[in-house]
Amino acid sequence: MSLMNTYTLENGVKIPVLGFGTWQTPAGKVATDAVLAALDAGFTHIDTAEMYGNEKSIGQAVKASGIARSDLFITSKLDNQAHTYELATQALDRSLSDLQTDYLDLFLIHWPNPKAFRDHDWEKHLQETWRALEDAYTAGKVKAIGVSNFKPKHFEVLKKTQKIQPMVDQIRICPGDVDRLTIDYCQQHDILLEAYSPFGTGQIFANETLKALAQKKKRSVAQLCLRWSLQHGYLPLPKSVHPARIKENTEVFDFELTESEMQQIDALKGVAGFATDPDTADF
Numbered sequence: 001m002s003l004m005n006t007y008t009l010e011n012g013v014k015i016p017v018l019g020f021g022t023w024q025t026p027a028g029k030v031a032t033d034a035v036l037a038a039l040d041a042g043f044t045h046i047d048t049a050e051m052y053g054n055e056k057s058i059g060q061a062v063k064a065s066g067i068a069r070s071d072l073f074i075t076s077k078l079d080n081q082a083h084t085y086e087l088a089t090q091a092l093d094r095s096l097s098d099l100q101t102d103y104l105d106l107f108l109i110h111w112p113n114p115k116a117f118r119d120h121d122w123e124k125h126l127q128e129t130w131r132a133l134e135d136a137y138t139a140g141k142v143k144a145i146g147v148s149n150f151k152p153k154h155f156e157v158l159k160k161t162q163k164i165q166p167m168v169d170q171i172r173i174c175p176g177d178v179d180r181l182t183i184d185y186c187q188q189h190d191i192l193l194e195a196y197s198p199f200g201t202g203q204i205f206a207n208e209t210l211k212a213l214a215q216k217k218k219r220s221v222a223q224l225c226l227r228w229s230l231q232h233g234y235l236p237l238p239k240s241v242h243p244a245r246i247k248e249n250t251e252v253f254d255f256e257l258t259e260s261e262m263q264q265i266d267a268l269k270g271v272a273g274f275a276t277d278p279d280t281a282d283f
């Protein structure tokens, strides 16, 4: 496997196995420099969202890189305030314009049950929103559509009205935080799992088990976490704004974890906290 390897989504679209995360990467020079460093290190897959506030900077970096659009895989996600058909359609157009592109490779519903709609028929809003994504897909504005932070119950809501099943679920997966029920559901339904916060948003690095194992393997804890995720068949999305770390995070294809090393990592519980509950989150 290498950085050029891809998974194949249910509709045949190829998606690079490692993506570059950009949450909490401030818009402006920090974001453009980080994306340019990621492209330079060989990343071809960039993950952003309207709610990250950095799509314009990412679009500028992609333009400045001179890399052909067709050689890149760009994902964005829907604003939590936009869970109606019209608002979702407008939000996608905004992302396309900010990213200076006429299509996205993947567009996701960021959150199944945002606070703004929770007490206002959220299920109907979710179904309507999904219909907007299906129509955008049919119109060719997006090459693939999916969701994020969905649990089986949210998929069941979509199922009542969907014409197209989500192709991706982007959820928090890192050593110690593995939502078995959701993972099993996605694997049974041919929904690719993208693993966000593969380092528990930086909380994983203090873990002694991982530190010892990293030392034994002559690798960093970051590389160990990414390798563990890839060997499980997930698509990890590491974020960094430091070029040396960005490069380090791509160097995960020239070593392997043994079955017992995988099991040692699988046995960790809560070492970097747990995902926010999508049905009670304060946003």
Ligand SMILES: NC(=O)c1ccc[n+]([C@@H]2O[C@H](COP(=O)([O-])OP(=O)(O)OC[C@H]3O[C@@H](n4cnc5c(N)ncnc54)[C@H](OP(=O)(O)O)[C@@H]3O)[C@@H](O)[C@H]2O)c1
Residues within 6 Å of the ligand: 020, 021, 022, 023, 024, 047, 048, 110, 148, 149, 170, 171, 195, 196, 197, 198, 199, 200, 201, 202, 205, 220, 222, 223, 237, 238, 239, 240, 241, 242, 245, 246, 248, 249
């Ligand atoms: N769909 C969702 O709801 C959702 C939620 C969260 C995240 N995501 C996506 O997943 C991506 C990753 O998740 P995340 O941002 O929560 O965090 P993460 O990738 O788990 O961890 C990022 C943290 O680790 C540090 N770091 C990165 N590489 C390192 C290395 N090699 N050595 C030491 N430290 C390193 C970074 O610091 P520096 O930047 O200072 O290097 C940052 O503090 C996001 O950026 C976003 O694209 C999606």
